[in-house]
Amino acid sequence: MLDIQLLRKDLPAAIAGLKRRGFAFDEAAFLKLEGERKSVQSRTEELQGKKNTLSKQIGMLKGKGEDASVAMAESTAITDELKANETKLAEIQEKQSAFLRVVPNIPRADVPDGKSEHDNVEVRRWGTPRKFDFKPKDHVDVGAGLGGLDFDTASKLAGARFSVLKGGVARLHRALAQFMLDVQTREHGYTEVYVPYMVTGECADGVSSLAKFKEDLFKIEGRDLYLIPTSEYPVTNFVRDTIVDAKDLPMKFACHSPCFRSEAGSYGKDTRGMIRQHQFDKVELVQIAHPDKSTEAHEELTRNAEAILQKLELPYRTMLLCTGDIGFSSARTYDLEVWLPGQDAYREISSCSNFEGFQARRMQARFKNEKGKTEPVHTINGSGLAIGRTLVAVLENGQNADGSVTIPAALVPYMDGVTVIPAKAGIQPSK
C-alpha cells in the first residue's frame, strides 16, 4: 500500500510515478473520498468527544449522589446522529482502503521506463554459453533420455503442468535444494526456516493484492486459506502486526518450499516441459531491512542469488526490470535469467525485488526508529533460486552427446559423488 500521506502531500508526483508503470490513478475518485472522509470524520469525532465529556460528568454526579438526568438526556439526544456518522465513516474508510489496496507500488526513480519485458535493461552478464558440437536438446528430451522426467504419469495424476521426476533426476532436484539452502545459510548469513504451505487471505493481501490476484492462487475450499505461490507469502508475514527492534534488522531468512500457481491467463505459454508448472520448489530469500539499508540489502540479496548460478557454472544475465514489467508490490526488481541451450535463450530463474515500505504498510510491520517513532520496515525478497528451472538449466547445459548429463562440481557432494547421470539405454527422446 502506498503511504497515504504521500498522496495527500504530493498527489501529482504519485500519479506521475504510477503512470510510468501504466497505472491510471483515479484522482477524482480519490479526492472525492478524501473530502467526504474529512468532513464525516471530524463531525464523528466531535460527537464522540461530546459524548465522552457527558459520560464523565454523569459519572462524577452519580459518584456524589447528585441528579444526572439533564446530562443523560443530552447524551441520549446525540446518539442517533453519532451512530449515523460512525456508520458512514466506516463505509468511507472501507471504500478508501479497498481503493488504495489495489494501487500498485511506485517504481523508484532509477527504474527504466518501458512497456514490457523487451524494455528491461541488462546490467551484467556472467559466463559464456557453451558451444556444443552437437545440437543441444531441451530438458524434456534430455530428461526423457535419462529416464528421469515423466510428464505422462504426472498428467495422469494431476493433469497438465505437473511433473514426475525419477532416479538421478529426482536426486538432482533434491541435491539442488540442499545445496542452495546450504550456500545461503552458511555463506550468506540467512536463517533457514520451515513454514506452512498455506496462508490466510490476510497474509496473502499483505504481500500482494488478493483482490487483484486471487485467480492466480489455489484456494482451499470452504476455508480462508491459500496454497502459497512462493514462500515469500508466509516468511514476509513473520513480521506482520509487529514492531521489531531496530537492532534486530536486517532479518534474513532462507526458505525451501513448494510453490503453487494456478497460471491462469498463461494458457498455451511454456506448455512443454517444466518451465511453467502448477507446482515447483524454490529456495526463497527474504530480508526485513531498515529503510536506510534496503537498497544495499536488495543488491546483496541479488548477489546472493547470483552466487548459486555461478557455483553451478550456469551462464546468466541480470536484468533491471522496466516500469512496465515490474510486479505489483515492487519498487525495483532485478530478474536473473539463466542460459538455456535447448531454447537458445535466457530465461527467468529468479526475481529479486525491493518492496520498500509497500508490503510493510499492508502488514503493519514496523520498527522503532532513532526518534522513537514507529516506521514501516522495508521488505526485500528474491528466489535463490527456483529449483525446477535450475534443474532444467543443469540438464540442458550439462548434457553430453551420448545423452548423459554432467553434474556441476559444486553439486557432486550432494549427489553422493556422482559426476554424470548416465543415459538410460533404450529410451528415445520425444519428437
Add this chain to the structure above:
RNA sequence: GGAGGGUUGGCCGAGUGGUUGAAGGCACCGGUCUUGAAAACCGGCAGGGCCGCAAGGCUCUCGUGAGUUCGAAUCUCACACCCUCCGCCA
C-alpha cells in the same frame, strides 16, 4: 469427535459498569550515585487515525463482530484463534 480453560500494552500480569488507555513487574531509554560497571534510587516509555509548521490537541483500540447502557476491558450473543484432558490417527 467429546469436555473444559483462555485471549489485556514490546513481554508477563492485575482489573470493581463510571475522570481506566488501563495497577504491578520485566525489558528498554534518560538521570543520580560510582574510577568504570553492577546494584539501588528518580524519571520516561502502547498502537492506529485525524488536525497542526511545531509544541500539542482530538479520537479510536483490552481476540473479532454485533448488542444492552447516558456510559463497557468489565454484562449478553455470535465467530475466530490458542491451551489442557479424553478419543481417533500419523
